[in-house]
Amino acid sequence: MNPITPIINGMKITFKHMFMKPVTLQYPTERPKVAERYRGLHGLKVSHSKAKCVACYLCPTVCPAKCIRVEAGEDANHDKFASVYEIDMLRCIFCGYCVEACPVDALKMTGEFELANYKRSDFLYTKERLLEK
Amino acid sequence: MGIEILGLPLMYYIAMVAKVLVAFVFVLLTVAYATYAERKIIGHMQVRLGPMRTGWHGLLQPIADGVKLFFKEEIIPAQASTFAFLVAPLIALIPAFITFAVIPFGGIIEVAGYKIPLQIAAYYDTASGQVFDVNVGVLYILAMSSLGVYGIVLAGWASNSKYSLMGGLRASAQMISYELAAGLSIIAVFMLSGTLSLNKIVELQSGWGGFEWFIVKQPLAAFMFFVCSLAEINRTPFDLPEAETELVSGFCTEYSSMKYAMFFMAEYANMVTVCALTVTLFLGGWNGPLTAAMPILGPVYFIAKVYFLMFVCMWIRATLPRYRYDQLMHLGWKVFIPLALVNIVVTGIIGYFI
Numbered sequence: 001m002n003p004i005t006p007i008i009n010g011m012k013i014t015f016k017h018m019f020m021k022p023v024t025l026q027y028p029t030e031r032p033k034v035a036e037r038y039r040g041l042h043g044l045k046v047s048h049s050k051a052k053c054v055a056c057y058l059c060p061t062v063c064p065a066k067c068i069r070v071e072a073g074e075d076a077n078h079d080k081f082a083s084v085y086e087i088d089m090l091r092c093i094f095c096g097y098c099v100e101a102c103p104v105d106a107l108k109m110t111g112e113f114e115l116a117n118y119k120r121s122d123f124l125y126t127k128e129r130l131l132e133k
Numbered sequence: 134m135g136i137e138i139l140g141l142p143l144m145y146y147i148a149m150v151a152k153v154l155v156a157f158v159f160v161l162l163t164v165a166y167a168t169y170a171e172r173k174i175i176g177h178m179q180v181r182l183g184p185m186r187t188g189w190h191g192l193l194q195p196i197a198d199g200v201k202l203f204f205k206e207e208i209i210p211a212q213a214s215t216f217a218f219l220v221a222p223l224i225a226l227i228p229a230f231i232t233f234a235v236i237p238f239g240g241i242i243e244v245a246g247y248k249i250p251l252q253i254a255a256y257y258d259t260a261s262g263q264v265f266d267v268n269v270g271v272l273y274i275l276a277m278s279s280l281g282v283y284g285i286v287l288a289g290w291a292s293n294s295k296y297s298l299m300g301g302l303r304a305s306a307q308m309i310s311y312e313l314a315a316g317l318s319i320i321a322v323f324m325l326s327g328t329l330s331l332n333k334i335v336e337l338q339s340g341w342g343g344f345e346w347f348i349v350k351q352p353l354a355a356f357m358f359f360v361c362s363l364a365e366i367n368r369t370p371f372d373l374p375e376a377e378t379e380l381v382s383g384f385c386t387e388y389s390s391m392k393y394a395m396f397f398m399a400e401y402a403n404m405v406t407v408c409a410l411t412v413t414l415f416l417g418g419w420n421g422p423l424t425a426a427m428p429i430l431g432p433v434y435f436i437a438k439v440y441f442l443m444f445v446c447m448w449i450r451a452t453l454p455r456y457r458y459d460q461l462m463h464l465g466w467k468v469f470i471p472l473a474l475v476n477i478v479v480t481g482i483i484g485y486f487i
Contacts, residue, residue: 010452014178024182 225284300383335418
């Protein structure tokens with residue numbers, strides 16, 4: 001094969017591509033469409049204006065990264081609830097096992113993916129920060 | 134005609150300074166916006182956007198880049214040869230700009246009754262009614278473009294670093310081999326024109342609506358000259374002296390701040406010069422329709438042609454990968470030089486019988 005033809009063919013291809021719509025996403029101004037089942041930041045589901053979590057300890061048990069810390073408490077109706085619910089986002093591997101393990105469907109994963117922070121301590125997400133809005 | 138200095142009218146000096154300023158500023162601006170155009174064009178060819186943030190569609194990007202480079206820390210390696218290290222960027226930059234002195238970028242315009250040829254190193258002799266320019270213009274350009282290689286070799290040597298030295302060595306080997314082929318390929322043009330003056334060469338290509346352009350008579354020479362020039366100014370696909378994948382950044386590895394910017398300005402200024410020279414030699418220079426009636430159209434055609442060739446340079450860069458070193462040498466010595474010699478012989482035979 002002569003050496004000129006592939007060069008011309010390549011030039012044709014690049015010229016055609018110049019008129020295609022660029023695939024670039026202008027990120028901070030344009031937002032990506034996150035998949036429905038995307039595993040981002042966790043969210044504690046709310047029912048009757050309090051967290052559904054009953055502090056059964058299944059999520060810290062199943063967690064392969066051991067990043068969830070739960071402490072049980074007793075409320076006025078003598079019901080068990082999570083007085084402490086913390087996830088260390090620096091250790092979390094976003095596997096979603098906690099959501100699968102939850103027997104009362106109290107946990108979910110949101111599409112939130114911008115998890116950067118300025119301080120290490122800010123990566124420890126407390127119950128207040130995890131409660132769904 | 135008014136005041137005379139050294140036997141030439143005052144207007145001559147004013148026109149000369151004006152031409153120098155206009156051409157220099159124009160080349161500088163083109164260099165600055167060539168970087169932007171390159172990023173934009175290559176971006177779109179790779180289905181990206183290119184710079185978008187600084188100004189409308191990134192139009193202020195060259196200014197932002199310039200300011201950034203200007204305020205960067207100036208680093209001179211402790212083991213470098215300081216004087217050569219400092220002088221190398223200048224040696225690369227100056228020949229890149231001064232080659233523009235002999236390239237005609239327009240016809241004759243008349244300002245206040247004084248006729249000015251639009252070519253820096255030229256003047257219109259009122260007595261004989263002729264334009265006099267450097268009668269060995271092409272030799273001057275070839276000489277200056279080979280001076281540019283000293284800057285790169287010196288930068289490579291003075292940096293006292295393996296990568297820089299490798300880049301410098303490659304640059305010298307590459308430039309010397311391709312200069313031969315480029316020089317031989319344009320000899321065929323001089324055989325047809327019978328002159329080395331760029332002004333006369335442009336004049337010869339003026340008639341017949343583009344069919345007198347030397348690219349029509351010498352397509353092979355035009356192609357070879359353009360490709361060899363790309364190799365001589367270290368553009369992709371022949372950018373071996375700064376091959377990022379192998380040599381970090383080649384000869385400018387140790388350079389930072391404005392000195393680094395100077396090498397890049399030199400590269401882009403060389404690109405402008407080479408494109409302008411190709412236009413002058415093969416694409417009819419500033420010739421185009423209606424230039425006789427409106428002399429101002431000359432520079433417009435010239436700029437349009439130069440920009441088109443620069444676009445081709447960027448297009449090539451977006452398409453082709455870098456050549457391997459042995460392929461480069463093979464192409465230079467075993468393909469282009471024999472082809473150029475054959476072209477000269479064939480031109481000679483045809484010229485003898487016609």
